[in-house]
Amino acid sequence: MNRAIPHTEQLAADAPPLQVLIVGAGFAGVGAGIRLREAGIDNFLICEKAVGIGGTWWHNRYPGAACDIASHLYCYSFEPNPNWSRKFAPQAEIQAYIERCVDKYGIRDRIRLNTAVVSLDWEAERGLWRARLGDGSVRHSRHVIFASGGLHLPAYPDIPGRGDFRGPSMHSAEWDASVDFSGKRVAVIGSAASAIQLVPELARVAARIDVYQRTPNYIAPRLDRAFSEREKARFARWPWLGRLYRHYLFLRGEWLLFPVVKTRRRSRWRERLERMIRAHIRAEVAEPATAEALLPSYPMGCKRILIADDFYQALNRRNVELVTAGIERIAPEGVQTTGGELREADILVYATGFDLEGYMRAAVVRGRNGRLLSEEWADIPRAYKGGFVPGFPNFYFTTGPNTGVGTTSVVYMIEAQLELILQAIASTGDGSAIEVTEDAYQRYNAEIRAALQDTVWAGACQSWYKRADGEIASLYPFNARSYRRDHRQLERGDFRWHAVAAGHDVRPTTASADR
Numbered sequence: 484m485n486r487a488i489p490h491t492e493q494l495a496a497d498a499p500p501l502q503v504l505i506v507g508a509g510f511a512g513v514g515a516g517i518r519l520r521e522a523g524i525d526n527f528l529i530c531e532k533a534v535g536i537g538g539t540w541w542h543n544r545y546p547g548a549a550c551d552i553a554s555h556l557y558c559y560s561f562e563p564n565p566n567w568s569r570k571f572a573p574q575a576e577i578q579a580y581i582e583r584c585v586d587k588y589g590i591r592d593r594i595r596l597n598t599a600v601v602s603l604d605w606e607a608e609r610g611l612w613r614a615r616l617g618d619g620s621v622r623h624s625r626h627v628i629f630a631s632g633g634l635h636l637p638a639y640p641d642i643p644g645r646g647d648f649r650g651p652s653m654h655s656a657e658w659d660a661s662v663d664f665s666g667k668r669v670a671v672i673g674s675a676a677s678a679i680q681l682v683p684e685l686a687r688v689a690a691r692i693d694v695y696q697r698t699p700n701y702i703a704p705r706l707d708r709a710f711s712e713r714e715k716a717r718f719a720r721w722p723w724l725g726r727l728y729r730h731y732l733f734l735r736g737e738w739l740l741f742p743v744v745k746t747r748r749r750s751r752w753r754e755r756l757e758r759m760i761r762a763h764i765r766a767e768v769a770e771p772a773t774a775e776a777l778l779p780s781y782p783m784g785c786k787r788i789l790i791a792d793d794f795y796q797a798l799n800r801r802n803v804e805l806v807t808a809g810i811e812r813i814a815p816e817g818v819q820t821t822g823g824e825l826r827e828a829d830i831l832v833y834a835t836g837f838d839l840e841g842y843m844r845a846a847v848v849r850g851r852n853g854r855l856l857s858e859e860w861a862d863i864p865r866a867y868k869g870g871f872v873p874g875f876p877n878f879y880f881t882t883g884p885n886t887g888v889g890t891t892s893v894v895y896m897i898e899a900q901l902e903l904i905l906q907a908i909a910s911t912g913d914g915s916a917i918e919v920t921e922d923a924y925q926r927y928n929a930e931i932r933a934a935l936q937d938t939v940w941a942g943a944c945q946s947w948y949k950r951a952d953g954e955i956a957s958l959y960p961f962n963a964r965s966y967r968r969d970h971r972q973l974e975r976g977d978f979r980w981h982a983v984a985a986g987h988d989v990r991p992t993t994a995s996a997d998r
């Protein structure tokens with residue numbers, strides 16, 4: 484039975500506690516809501532700081548924005564979509580898909596938009612999380628699913644003079660659709676995942692585009708194409724066909740791409756792919772000096788492997804130039820390079836990615852005994868299986884620390900994480916609170932850290948994945964299938980349960996095998 488969520492002004496501090504509060508309405512938050520409802524848990528609320536649903540696919544609206552994991556895999560396994568228009572669906576279509584899921588599974592009345600969760604405090608005496616929301620109201624909840632995602636905070640480069648630029652400037656994730664690029668000189672800072680999608684689109688209308696590249700990327704052909712009406716009809720008629728295709732896409736990532744990253748030792752397979760992409764760059768880019776500047780000099784997989792069909796072609800246009808000189812500062816008239824050249828621009832676009840640890844900075848979280856999550860993670864963000872941190876009872880992350888696989892769909896990973904979270908919530912049916920043990924947390928993270936040492940990301944490899952101290956807090960060193968296997972069953976010996984009684988002290992209990 485649906486119970487309408489009262490409006491903010493009606494929410495007094497003593498509003499009945501929620502069973503589950505979900506932070507964020509992206510693939511993870513919406514997926515969590517759907518799974519909860521399926522499990523018969525109706526008393527949940529999804530708070531989303533943005534004014535729309537879809538997370539990444541609400542925020543990233545730059546021209547050319549699209550997924551780079553094929554759409555038939557980049558969607559919920561329980562909600563295949565036979566009607567994807569292309570192999571790699573554009574942003575609007577993915578956002579509309581998430582909206583459709585919200586309606587089909589009846590969770591729209593559980594979503595509160597324009598509502599940031601500012602802080603979360605564990606009230607041990609009540610066994611509840613106290614959430615302070617952006618509008619100043621307070622809500623209590625037994626469980627919190629922290630589905631803020633890692634990529635919701637746009638990162639700007641630390642370049643002097645950013646505020647001096649006299650024209651419009653924007654981050655790719657905060658696109659200003661009111662700005663007209665026609666006939667304008669545009670400086671695009673960055674040449675990675677978002678830049679390679681938006682440069683070909685802007686190049687069609689802008690007078691000139693300077694693409695500022697710090698480090699070249701391995702960009703493989705995307706081989707995107709539209710699905711014909713016939714193909715869509717077949718996917719609709721024979722759902723097994725969609726499942727088979729999805730499975731093929733998944734195995735391709737596991738077999739073709741995972742071996743590239745899984746070892747830091749020499750790999751013939753990796754070297755072969757590197758040679759193929761280098762040959763591709765030389766074949767695609769007309770100007771030899773530009774082609775040379777686009778050739779990466781590090782092992783493939785060290786940075787994210789990108790795909791595009793039209794980026795290298797766009798660099799052949801007369802109105803597009805690759806600038807490899809460093810940036811000294813942003814001037815009112817444009818970009819001043821380290822070579823002393825002032826390259827004038829009318830519009831600045833920062834395609835400079837995200838603060839990779841966005842899940843860490845999304846809200847102030849205080850667990851047992853007032854322990855701040857930021858203190859727990861002062862050295863490095865860590866979590867047991869990416870989702871559980873000791874000292875934070877009934878609190879779960881999706882896409883938390885060390886959950887990035889890079890070779891498969893994040894939605895696939897999210898579904899695995901939700902499986903474990905749902906089991907954790909179900910295990911507290913007697914009113915207790917669940918918490919991972921310190922031992923299990925330490926052991927799991929020691930295993931992850933040791934395994935990361937043998938991946939291509941370790942050692943001298945410099946990448947966005949790495950923190951300034953060289954630690955890797957975002958990536959998972961094994962393949963997606965082993966991740967899924969690892970998330971199938973809550974390992975009860977790795978948890979303990981607190982007896983929680985309203986008005987009484989929380990008494991930690993040891994997990995018994997039969998819980």
Ligand SMILES: Cc1cc2nc3c(=O)[nH]c(=O)nc-3n(C[C@H](O)[C@H](O)[C@H](O)COP(=O)(O)OP(=O)(O)OC[C@H]3O[C@@H](n4cnc5c(N)ncnc54)[C@H](O)[C@@H]3O)c2cc1C
Nearest residue numbers: 507509510511532538539550551552599600631632892893
């Ligand atoms: C441009 C782009 C393209 C991508 N393409 C792919 C792809 O092809 N394949 C792939 O697997 N992955 C891709 N990703 C990664 C993508 O982020 C994930 O696939 C997925 O969308 C993550 O879903 P999520 O729900 O975990 O996080 P998000 O989609 O980021 O949603 C989290 C939501 O939480 C909200 N939020 C954060 N903090 C708070 C708070 N304190 N209070 C309330 N709300 C809050 C945010 O506003 C956001 O809407 C891409 C990412 C980007 C940026």
